[in-house]
Structures are given as C-alpha cells and as structure tokens.
Amino acid sequence: MSKLVKTMVTSLVILLLGSVTALVIVLNVSGDDKEGAAQSIDDIIEHAYESPEITTDLNDGSFVRIQFQILTDGKGAQTEISKRDFQLRNILIKELATMNEDDFKSGLTDLEKIVQTKLNEVMTDGKITDVYTISKILQ
Numbered sequence: 581m582s583k584l585v586k587t588m589v590t591s592l593v594i595l596l597l598g599s600v601t602a603l604v605i606v607l608n609v610s611g612d613d614k615e616g617a618a619q620s621i622d623d624i625i626e627h628a629y630e631s632p633e634i635t636t637d638l639n640d641g642s643f644v645r646i647q648f649q650i651l652t653d654g655k656g657a658q659t660e661i662s663k664r665d666f667q668l669r670n671i672l673i674k675e676l677a678t679m680n681e682d683d684f685k686s687g688l689t690d691l692e693k694i695v696q697t698k699l700n701e702v703m704t705d706g707k708i709t710d711v712y713t714i715s716k717i718l719q
Contacts, residue, residue: 627652629661633715636673640680646672647715648695650708657706664702671698681718688713 631648652658675694692711699708
C-alpha cells in the first residue's frame with residue numbers, strides 16, 4: 581500500500597510541476613506578441629493632433645507660417661495637447677524668433693525635436709511621441 585501512495589504522490593508532484601511550468605511559459609510568451617510591434621497607421625492617426633497654422637516672424641524679419649501633426653501615445657495625451665495649444669504657440673514663437681531664414685530652411689528637424697521635448701516637459705497625461713511638419717511657408 582505504501583508503494584502505491586508513493587507512486588501517486590510522485591505522479592501528482594510531476595503533474596503539478598509540469599502544469600506550473602506550462603503556465604509560466606504561456607503567460608510569458610503571450611505577453612510578447614504586442615511588444616515592439618509597429619503601430620498601424622490607423623492607431624497612429626487615432627491619437628494624433630493637427631495643430632492650427634501659426635504665423636510669426638523670424639529673427640531676420642522674414643515671416644513663416646507653419647503647421648504640425650503631433651503624435652501622442654494615447655487618447656488622454658491627444659486631449660491634453662489640444663488644450664495646450666497656447667503653450668505650443670508660445671514655444672514656436674520663442675524658438676522661431678531666434679532663427680533666421682537659413683536656420684529655418686536647414687533646421688526644421690531640430691525645430692520638431694525642440695517642440696517635442698518642450699511639450700513633453702509640460703504634459704501630465706501621456707507624452708508626445710513625434711512631431712511632423714505638415715505645412716510651411718517662408719516669406
């Protein structure tokens with residue numbers, strides 16, 4: 581009788597260990613499916629904010645009209661950035677006031693990075709993931 585009990589206990593322990601191992605593997609593998617995957621364009625657009633056109637002057641007296649598509653990491657951030665439109669305008673006016681025509685033509689990528697960084701400093705609900713210039717006119 582004791583040999584039968586030992587065999588049953590050993591079998592139960594082996595089954596239990598196998599089940600726990602399988603559970604750990606399934607939970608870890610299924611969680612990696614979405615990580616690192618590129619977002620679809622529909623997801624990107626769903627959380628994007630299109631800024632109004634902003635017209636201001638440069639350091640050398642030239643005028644610029646510019647507009648951005650601002651990508652956020654979620655619906656909350658998209659709502660927040662639409663409310664922070666005045667801060668976006670302020671950042672752009674201050675940054676563009678220090679640029680001349682040549683700086684503006686060659687430094688558009690730098691301007692996008694500055695806008696992203698400065699907006700992320702004031703954001704409280706999510707973050708800005710990217711900034712794209714979608715319209716610009718230099719006069």
